[in-house]
Structure formats: C-alpha cells, structure tokens
Amino acid sequence: MDLKRHFDSDWFIILTPADGPLIELAILNVQNPIVPENMSQRATGGILTFVVENVHLAHDAAKAVDAKIVSGPTAMPYGQERLLIEDPNGQLIDISSPTAPLTSAG
Secondary structure, three states: OOEEEEEEOOOEEEEEEOOOOOOOEEEEOOOOOOOOHHHOOOOOOOEEEEEOOOHHHHHHHHHHOOOEEEEEEEEEOOOEEEEEEEOOOOOEEEEEEEOOOOOOOO
C-alpha cells in the first residue's frame, strides 16, 4: 500500500492510501496537550506492522531520515524479511516484505 501524507503539522500526521482514504493512520506527538496525560506514556507491548513490496527500499528511506533502526532487514523463518524501527514515542514498527509466495492452508 502506498501511503501519502493527507495532513501534516508539527504535532499530528495523517497517512492515507494514495488511491483513496479507505483507512487513516494518525501519528501524534505524545507531548501535545491534545493527548490525555495518562495516555502519553512510552508505548509498550505492541508492534505496528506494515507489509511492503520491498523492505530494502523502506530501509533506505528510514536511513535517509535518520530513523532509529532497531534491526535492519532480517530474513525471518516465516517467509518474510523484517525491518524494525522505533518511532520518537518509543513505538516499535515492523516493516516487512514477503520472501516466499503465500500459500493457503488446506
């Protein structure tokens, strides 16, 4: 899915698919007063995952903006290559691309 910036400010970004706003992904600065104080703690326990065609292009883009790369592209035993980055709020983000065709069970 090709995401574009639908809205951008110094504290809030909305990403939507380039071919239409079927979904929105909002990323907020947790230090902004609009975020409830009890919700502004460091993110834990979850991973936000994006599946892309080429994880190496995502890796190059992450390096270009000096993103905090936790783990570069790594072949995983479940048929994907995975890149892990951490956003400024501490959220772990998994960017993966298939390395083998998906097969259906059954």
